[in-house]
Amino acid sequence: MTFPIWINLGFIKLHPHVVFEALAYFIGFRVYLYTRSKDKFPMEQGLWVIVGAILGAAIGSKMLYWLEDPLKTIENWRSYTYLMEGKTIVGGLLGGLIGVEFMKKRVGITRSSGDDMALPIITGMVIGRIGCFMTGLDDHTYGIPTSWITGIDFGDGILRHPTQLYEIAFLLLLGGLLYRWKKRAAFPDGAIFQLFMTGYLLFRFVIDFIKPTPHPYLGLNNIQLACLIGLIYYLSLLYKWLGKPQSSHKGEI
Template structure:
């Protein structure tokens, strides 16, 4: 069992544990707006299918666009597709409020810890950064010091988790109404920046595939924050 796989398992376990703790701590039995148990199960299934399909399809597409063979997974691709799937489900189910905060704490931990696994995977994972002369550059085995972009993302996600855990008890109504969109804004915003430090092929200058996904997520987050601002206010 590789170190990457071990860390991925730790990421999954820690994400599930964080999710369980947060829900029990604040009495979140299911996502807001979903009142029926059967509907809850269908919603989770739709999200899971979107997450897995988006992760594999978009991760592999980025790999091929960058001239690499094989299959790849992408958390960003999974999040993007899961959001699309969730919004389609909510539209047909008549759900108009945010349902996403229910998943945020666990998802943040999953991303943060999972990126540590990507860091340990080095060159094989194709998530490393471009060359840098900064003192914290890391040699992943090819003799070049590179940006440890995986850890940049880990630090940002843990910082966001800290803000959420401190802020939620003080402002639960805000976080319930807009917390998921704040997460998307932070997640997509930091990924957009770090992607400039990766050796991926440009799709639409100056952006690679993942940056285009980030721009889509940023637009979604801004629109939804503005839309829910009146409801929260």
Template structure:
């Protein structure tokens, strides 16, 4: 593993943080470029929303981890919140915080929530894939013990046991999901469709990932995250069909919807 990507004198550049920053920058650039091609009036506003959502997601996932796994220690030493070197993050805490912060920032920029989510979610999914490579280099979020030929040993665990490189599985799935969502966005589906498909796809990704991950179990066969993933998938599916039906009724009631997909 390589938690420190590069050391320049007293300054250390950490792999996880570097890939998070790289994913945020590339994702922001991609979203703004796509918005320009799609005719958005002020595509630069997306950069503020996207970066804010990512930062809120990191903080939310860290808080969720500490409340779930280390509540007593967190109460005694609140400063551990900023010790990201232990890799303590929980995906769904970050997802919730990111959606709330992104929605709030979009509203402040007079951007429609659903359309903003549609254009950002492909790049967020691909960025998630990059961050998972950072998790692999950091040695966190490791997999279950396995004898597959490509199993790896996590030195920081000190047990010398081969494990699934589940971080790399997640990286591939995240990038594939990002590519799929990007292609769906180009098909001009109804407002909110790509965003909700992205949420459902993220739930499926995490459900699959946890079959190979060494993590907290909810039952003898399912992890806590898998139970949450199943619930989130159902919610996203229900919202997808509700949103589609709602827009059809609006079209029938009002005629044609606004031609400007980006502003209220």
């Protein structure tokens, strides 16, 4: 297998990262339109929520990437190429959360909108990670060298953890559980999204120990610090309703 794995259409060859990132946004948005709860708020308000999510995610993903190697960022703060070339999913999720909450206040939405976004986000992330895997070393999302049977040579002769594939497998499992719970369980508004964020942030905190990124923050990297902050926030939200009687859950939906 040779990386990157180009998408050959015969008359043109497309880079996998560009193709799958575009598909992630397109298909994820279509899943949102198809699965969203139509009775929560009008479509116009829903679109403003999407705008807030996109803008917040774009800003958050960049800011957290710049914290990956603070010294390098300071050295290259005048380099447009360096500042624009990277982004992080965790930063995008947390930034998107802030953007959504800001926009909801602006348009007067008081109900939770996160439950409708959990499955579309997971869909987009799975598709996007396929592109990350097919890109290989250039994407910088692989893991450290390993002797495990799962090790993959991305082109430099070294077997590495395919952390992109680990994440895809985890997201498919998490998405299946959330879909089942959304259909069958009696959870309060926002609980599905809270469970998604808690599960994913916990996964990323663990998986980043086997990623070859700088860990300058007491043995942790920038992603793990953000995950800890996010986990504190979401665990506090989960704590508010996990101990409530089941009948109380039904009354809040």
